[in-house]
Amino acid sequence: MPLQIYNTLTRTKQTFTPTTPGYVGIYVCGPTVYAEPHLGHARGPIVYDVLRRWLRHQGYRVRFVSNITDVGHLTDDADAGEDKIQRRARVERLEPMEVAEKYMWSYFDEMQALNVLRPDIAPRAAGHIPEQIELIQALLERGHAYVANGSVYFRVRSWPSFGKLSNREIEEQEAGARVEVREEKEDPRDFALWKRAEPGHIMRWSSPWGVGFPGWHIECSAMSLKYLGDGFDIHAGGVDLQFPHHEAEIAQAEAAGHTFARYWMHHYHVLLNGQKMAKSTGNFVTLAELRARHEPMYIRFYLLNSHYRSVLDFTDEGLEGAKNGYLRLLNAYREVRRRLPGAPPGVHPGLEGALDRLEAEFAEALNDDLNTPQAIAAFFNFVTELNKTLLEQPGRESLARAERAFAELGEGVLGLFPHRVLEQVGGALLQGLVELLLEMREEARRNRNFAQADRIRDRLAELGVLVEDTREGPKWRMNP
Numbered sequence: 236m237p238l239q240i241y242n243t244l245t246r247t248k249q250t251f252t253p254t255t256p257g258y259v260g261i262y263v264c265g266p267t268v269y270a271e272p273h274l275g276h277a278r279g280p281i282v283y284d285v286l287r288r289w290l291r292h293q294g295y296r297v298r299f300v301s302n303i304t305d306v307g308h309l310t311d312d313a314d315a316g317e318d319k320i321q322r323r324a325r326v327e328r329l330e331p332m333e334v335a336e337k338y339m340w341s342y343f344d345e346m347q348a349l350n351v352l353r354p355d356i357a358p359r360a361a362g363h364i365p366e367q368i369e370l371i372q373a374l375l376e377r378g379h380a381y382v383a384n385g386s387v388y389f390r391v392r393s394w395p396s397f398g399k400l401s402n403r404e405i406e407e408q409e410a411g412a413r414v415e416v417r418e419e420k421e422d423p424r425d426f427a428l429w430k431r432a433e434p435g436h437i438m439r440w441s442s443p444w445g446v447g448f449p450g451w452h453i454e455c456s457a458m459s460l461k462y463l464g465d466g467f468d469i470h471a472g473g474v475d476l477q478f479p480h481h482e483a484e485i486a487q488a489e490a491a492g493h494t495f496a497r498y499w500m501h502h503y504h505v506l507l508n509g510q511k512m513a514k515s516t517g518n519f520v521t522l523a524e525l526r527a528r529h530e531p532m533y534i535r536f537y538l539l540n541s542h543y544r545s546v547l548d549f550t551d552e553g554l555e556g557a558k559n560g561y562l563r564l565l566n567a568y569r570e571v572r573r574r575l576p577g578a579p580p581g582v583h584p585g586l587e588g589a590l591d592r593l594e595a596e597f598a599e600a601l602n603d604d605l606n607t608p609q610a611i612a613a614f615f616n617f618v619t620e621l622n623k624t625l626l627e628q629p630g631r632e633s634l635a636r637a638e639r640a641f642a643e644l645g646e647g648v649l650g651l652f653p654h655r656v657l658e659q660v661g662g663a664l665l666q667g668l669v670e671l672l673l674e675m676r677e678e679a680r681r682n683r684n685f686a687q688a689d690r691i692r693d694r695l696a697e698l699g700v701l702v703e704d705t706r707e708g709p710k711w712r713m714n715p
């Protein structure tokens with residue numbers, strides 16, 4: 236079965252076929268960079284990272300674009316309120332662009348720690364003002380926008396398909412708008428493409444309509460079309476963005492004469508205490524806090540262990556459980572790597588069969604609307620079978636294939652086993668030294684020098700090397 240994607244536009248799972256055979260363009264709405272990223276911010280990037288890796292694994296060339304919003308996102312969705320970045324700049328006594336830099340880099344650092352591949356392009360809204368102005372001009376020429384008082388608004392009435400993505404009526408949009416904003420609009424449903432800068436507004440650019448700044452939605456239409464072209468393949472973001480942000484993006488692009496994205500993917504929220512994790516409400520746990528307590532790969536595994544179209548209510552116990560599951564897979568991978576150099580030549584039919592099943596189940600899971608928990612389940616099934624076959628000393632060819640499965644599917648596609656995690660035990664020198672210490676510990680025990688033996692074990696534990704005494708002698712593993 237080829238890749239099926241649930242397309243919000245059609246509300247069905249559809250077979251994915253790219254516009255240009257062999258190439259896939261993906262655009263993901265990125266963060267507004269005015270605060271430290273929280274766990275919710277990681278879900279989308281990790282899910283779409285797996286999508287990107289999976290397409291690449293299947294031989295596609297993928298261009299992955301994810302923007303940084305550094306201007307235009309107001310505290311109020313109805314074109315009123317203060318720019319979120321400017322407000323933060325006031326609080327921190329920084330330049331707005333300092334705020335944007337600071338939190339953009341925290342975001343990139345967190346994503347890197349979570350083994351999310353860098354976007355091919357991470358365009359910033361403030362760096363694409365001419366492109367946005369050009370798109371607004373096209374809308375004005377076609378009568379889908381109008382100038383009012385130095386601001387430009389999209390004329391929703393002129394675009395009947397507005398609302399096709401979310402099927403939603405737009406009345407709420409009016410609710411929070413300040414009176415003067417409402418008054419200059421022809422229709423309360425209209426939204427800002429360009430806003431006149433009030434005297435205190437620092438982030439300002441010249442435009443044909445006077446000094447101002449772009450509306451939040453226009454950046455994504457302008458930048459996705461610029462870098463991915465008309466009719467690009469996949470546009471993604473959180474469900475909260477479906478309306479009004481994505482509706483506006485579609486209307487702006489199509490009303491200006493472009494064909495817009497063909498598949499729309501939306502991930503559901505990470506919750507905390509039953510509510511959406513969000514910067515603006517203060518209901519969140521930052522990635523930095525979590526990373527101080529947990530290896531980042533536990534966090535990635537935790538997020539991938541639920542389907543992106545279901546909400547995920549975060550709990551500490553859930554994350555703790557993910558850790559155990561993750562370590563089970565990681566230890567199996569390490570064991571395969573450890574055995575490989577000394578394995579006798581040969582093919583082990585049992586292991587080969589388990590690998591066939593893993594590959595088939597894994598592909599089936601990801602092709603079914605990116606069912607990552609199912610793909611992880613395929614790995615668990617495999618590890619159960621692998622552990623059985625390891626008792627029979629499988630030959631090198633089969634072990635090498637098992638190693639490739641971990642490397643190509645576990646790391647290459649799911650991104651769960653970066654070199655860093657493996658290297659903690661992978662280095663031959665480290666391995667040799669630990670084994671030497673364990674030999675000395677055995678010797679100490681034979682000489683009834685238990686204090687010495689315990690000291691070696693405890694010192695190793697402090698270094699993260701856990702020693703377990705089994706019937707076959709001491710075994711050790713790293714606690715990452």
Ligand SMILES: Nc1ncnc2c1ncn2[C@@H]1O[C@H](COP(=O)(O)OP(=O)(O)OP(=O)(O)O)[C@@H](O)[C@H]1O
Nearest residue numbers: 265266267275276472473504505511512513514515
């Ligand atoms: N709790 C969450 N779970 C999943 N995705 C989220 C969550 N919060 C935000 N996102 C997604 O992260 C991206 C960046 O969103 P944004 O910067 O607006 O974050 P936010 O925390 O919701 O901010 P605010 O509270 O100010 O609206 C968007 O794609 C958004 O859908």
Ligand SMILES: [Zn+2]
Nearest residue numbers: 264265455480
């Ligand atoms: Zn967007």
